[in-house]
Amino acid sequence: MMKPTPLEQIIVAMIREDGPIPLDRYMALCLGHPVHGYYMSRDPFGPEGDFITAPEISQIFGELIGIWCAAAFQALGAPDEFHLIELGPGRGTLMSDMLRASRVMPGFRDGVRIHLVETSPALRKLQAARLGQTITWHDSLATLPDGPSIVIANEFFDALPIRQFESRNGQWMERRIGLGADDRLVIGLSAQHLDRPPGTDGDILESAPLRDDIARELGSRLAASPGVALVIDYGHAASALGDTLQAVRRHKFCSILDRPGEADLTSHVDFESLGNALRQGGALPHGPITQRQFLLSMGLEARAALLTQKAKLPERNVIGRAVERLAGENQMGNLFKVLAATSPGLPTPYPFGSP
Numbered sequence: 001m002m003k004p005t006p007l008e009q010i011i012v013a014m015i016r017e018d019g020p021i022p023l024d025r026y027m028a029l030c031l032g033h034p035v036h037g038y039y040m041s042r043d044p045f046g047p048e049g050d051f052i053t054a055p056e057i058s059q060i061f062g063e064l065i066g067i068w069c070a071a072a073f074q075a076l077g078a079p080d081e082f083h084l085i086e087l088g089p090g091r092g093t094l095m096s097d098m099l100r101a102s103r104v105m106p107g108f109r110d111g112v113r114i115h116l117v118e119t120s121p122a123l124r125k126l127q128a129a130r131l132g133q134t135i136t137w138h139d140s141l142a143t144l145p146d147g148p149s150i151v152i153a154n155e156f157f158d159a160l161p162i163r164q165f166e167s168r169n170g171q172w173m174e175r176r177i178g179l180g181a182d183d184r185l186v187i188g189l190s191a192q193h194l195d196r197p198p199g200t201d202g203d204i205l206e207s208a209p210l211r212d213d214i215a216r217e218l219g220s221r222l223a224a225s226p227g228v229a230l231v232i233d234y235g236h237a238a239s240a241l242g243d244t245l246q247a248v249r250r251h252k253f254c255s256i257l258d259r260p261g262e263a264d265l266t267s268h269v270d271f272e273s274l275g276n277a278l279r280q281g282g283a284l285p286h287g288p289i290t291q292r293q294f295l296l297s298m299g300l301e302a303r304a305a306l307l308t309q310k311a312k313l314p315e316r317n318v319i320g321r322a323v324e325r326l327a328g329e330n331q332m333g334n335l336f337k338v339l340a341a342t343s344p345g346l347p348t349p350y351p352f353g354s355p
């Protein structure tokens with residue numbers, strides 16, 4: 001058996017001291033422990049990393065979102081100064097592609113102030129190198145300035161910790177991480193009161209307290225200052241029971257208990273809850289629609305055709321495959337959803353609300 005990771009040793013000591021910990025605490029440690037957390041020290045994206053995200057698949061993804069931002073800028077009345085905020089910007093690829101595409105809109109480039117909400121020092125470094133312009137970083141939404149804003153979040157909410165409850169003998173139990181034989185991590189259950197009737201044995205209910213808090217905070221920002229937000233993530237349009245927590249290491253699924261700190265842990269975003277939390281904060285949610293619907297409406301095919309025309313043969317195939325991956329029915333196209341939110345009083349942004 002492999003030696004436990006440094007983070008595993010820390011977690012084992014923690015549990016020995018205080019008892020089993022809920023999943024959200026475990027996830028927060030695995031992803032965000034200041035030294036050993038998954039995002040804190042490494043670049044997890046791309047072919048050599050553990051997973052690949054839409055902006056890393058093709059520049060077209062960010063360009064189409066940049067065009068969406070340019071339209072949002074107009075809907076906000078083309079302010080002289082506005083905040084372009086990205087939550088969890090990864091390598092900075094999406095922001096870079098968005099900025100290139102939105103430059104065509106007069107006034108955008110002069111008015112834009114870039115804010116990145118990012119907790120990982122390693123990724124902040126990559127973002128600085130990639131963007132090479134004035135950026136303000138934030139640890140959370142709390143320090144973002146007031147004023148007109150456009151907020152983008154791609155695969156951010158799926159990385160926030162969740163809790164899981166399991167129905168057993170007419171009672172909800174919470175899944176917790178405890179210690180088994182040889183001090184190995186195991187998943188256990190402990191009684192937990194929930195304000196909702198228990199289901200059938202084995203039903204799994206997920207809740208994402210931090211995700212809801214952040215969505216509410218975003219909602220209240222949009223209620224206080226004019227703005228629009230776009231959230232893209234994999235998940236389901238309506239709340240549903242089921243275990244969606246997954247661990248990925250080097251492009252392969254593994255157990256969430258394997259090599260803590262070395263695997264990416266994510267879960268599906270419940271867009272119904274996310275929309276409700278935004279509304280509770282005071283914003284108006286629109287959608288969700290599928291990523292496929294969003295990208296096709298934004299002109300994915302025309303943009304791909306133009307790039308293909310300019311490209312040499314091997315590259316043409318790459319573009320075709322990227323389009324299929326981003327928008328294909330059985331690929332990211334349907335699994336990923338896009339939700340917009342606006343300040344009350346602003347028009348419904350295209351392509352939300354269009355048939």
Ligand code: SAH
Pocket residue numbers: 039045053054055056087088089090091094117118119120123139140153154155156159160
């Ligand atoms: N949007 C990027 C990266 C997605 S991965 C892309 O599409 O490629 C998740 C990102 O969110 C990483 O940048 C990670 O460091 C950041 N992140 C995770 N949890 C966070 C938190 N609680 N606060 C701020 N950023 C966080």
